Amino acid sequence: MARPTRVEITEVGPRDGLQAEPKFVPTEVKIKLINELIDAGVKRMEFSSFVSPRAVPQLADVLDVLNGVDRRKGAVLAALVPNAKGAIRAAEAGVDEMIVFVSASESHNQKNVNRSTDESLAGFAEVAKIADEAKIPVSAAIATAFGCPFEGNVPAERLGYVAKHFVDFGFKSVALGDTTGMATPPLVTRNVRYLKEHVPELPVHLHFHNTRGIGLVNVVAGLDEGVTHYDSSFGGAGGCPFAPKATGNICTEDLVYLMNEMGIETGIDLEKLMHIASEVEDAVGHPLPGQVMKAGPRLQLHGMGDVQTAVG
Template sequence: MSPSAAPLQGFPAKATIIEVGPRDGLQSEPRWVPTEEKVALVNGLIGAGLRHFEATSFVSPRAVPQMRDAADVLSGIDRQNGVELTALVPNAKGAERAIEAGIDAMVVFMSASESHNRKNVNRSREDSLAGFAEICRMGEAAGKPVYGAIATSFGCPFEGDVPVSAVVDIARRYRDMGITTISLGDTTGMATPPLVQERCRGLRAAVPDIDITLHFHNTRGVGLVCVYAGLMEGVTRYESSIGGLGGCPFAPKATGNICTEDLVYMLDECGVETGVDLSRLIPTARRIETAVGHPLPGQLMKAGPRLELHPMDAVATANG
C-alpha cells in the first residue's frame, strides 16, 4: 500500500479485483499451457491475496482448445475460504459440465452488437438470451449464482459505436432472469473515460439494482485511465489479467486485458484497498510469462514499484 492513508477524493475506499487471466488471458494463447501451470497460476494468485477468479470456460474444445482441461484445472486449485471460482458457460451443456465440476458461479456472455455476437458465439443476440434463461434455471436448481457479461459494451470492431440503449436492454433482460451482477466488457479496447461515465450512469438510471463490473483492455493505452473514470463513478469491481494476458480470438486487433499487477499498483498508490500483496503478485506474472513463451505487456513486472531502490553500482556513472 502507498504511504497515502486515505483514497483520493471521490474514490471508493476498497475495490474488488476479479482475475480473468486463467480464462480470458490464456484462451488466445497458441502454445498449450499445461494444466499444472494453470493450477499453479491460480494458486499463486490466491497466495498473493486475490479471491475472485474467472478460472476457466466450459466451451467447445474445438472452438477454444486451451480450455479443454477445464474440469482438471478446477479440481487442482487450492480452494481456500473466500475464494470464488467462476467459469464462462455458452450453453446448457457447458453449464451442466461446470456444475458437475463444482464451479462456484457461472458466467453467461453475449455481445451488445449483433455482428460481434454472431462472430463470437455464432448466434443472434435473441438466441443467446433465450439460451441463458435455461442456464439461470439450472443455476438456481444447483444453488450456483449466474453472472452476466456484455462484450463490446463500449464499441464494436465491425459496427463502430454501440448505443447505450443496446447495453441497457441486455442488462434489463439479464436482471429479469435474476442476474444482478453484470460485467461491461471492452472487447477491443474501444472504451474512453466519457464512454465509461455514460454507460455507468445509463445503467444505474435504468437498472439501479444491479452491481456493475468493468472489464477493460489496454489496446489503445487508456485501460487504467478508464478504471480511473470508473472509480469516479463509484464502481468497485474490476476484471484484469495477470501480466496483461489476453485478447478475444474472435475480434480483430484485440490485444490484452488491463494488467492485474499494474492495476493493483495504481489502486495502492491512490489509497484504494484491494487486499492484494503486490510483492507476491509480480513473481507470478513473471512465471506465466515464461509459461506462455513470449513477453507480456505488463509494466510493473519489468520496472517494479516506484519506491523499489537499487544500488548505485547497478548502472554506469556518466563520464564527462
C-alpha cells in the same frame, strides 16, 4: 461521487488471458498459477471456461484444473458458460459461480458465438434455471459494450436492453466488456450512469482491455462513478480471438499498483503478483505487456553501483 476506498479485482488471466495462446499451458502449471493467485490475496477469478474444447483447446482441461486447485481458502472460482450444455457441466463440476456473456452488437455476437443477441439471451433462461437448481450464482457480461469493430458505436440503450434481461433471469451483476479496447473515459461515464439510472438493481463491473493504451485511465473514470469491481489479467495477457486487432486485458499488477498509489485497498500482494506474471511469461513463451512487472514499484530503490556513472 466519492471514489471508493476499496475495490474487488477479479483475475481473468487463467481464462481470458490464456484462451488465445497457441502454446498449450500444461494443466499443472495452470493449477500452480491459480493457487499462487489465491495465496497472493485474489478472492475471485475466472479460472476457466466450459466451452467446446474444439473452439478453445487451451481450456479443454477445465475439470482437471478445478479438481487440482486448493479450494480451502475460500476464493470464488468462476467459469464462463456459453450455453445450457456448458452450465450443466459447470454445475456437475461444482463451480462457485457461472458467468454468461453476450455481445451488445449483433455482428460481434455472430462472430463470437454464431448466433444473434436475442438467441443468446433466450438461451440464458435455461442457464438460469440450471444454475438456480444447483444453487450457483450467475454473473453476466456484455461484450463490445463500448464499441464494436464491425458496427462502431454502441448506444447505451442497447446495454440497458441486454441488462434488463439479466435482471429478469436473476443474475447478480453485469460486467461491461471493452472487448476491443474502444472504451474512453466519456463512454465509461455515460454507460455506467445509464445503467445505474435505468437498471439500478444490477451492480456494474468493468472489464477493460488496453488496446489503445488507456485501460487504466478508464479505470479511474469508473472509480469516479463509484464502480468497485474490475477485471484484469496477469501480465496483461489476453485478447478476444474473434475481434480484429484485439490485445490484452488491463494488467493485474499495474492495476494493483495504481490502486496502492491512490490509497485504495485491494487486499492483493503486489510483489507476489509480479512474481506470478513472470511465471506466466515463462509458461506462454513470450513477453507480456505488463509494466510494473518489468519496472517494479516506484519506491523500489537501487544501489548507486547498479548504474554506471556518466563520463565527461
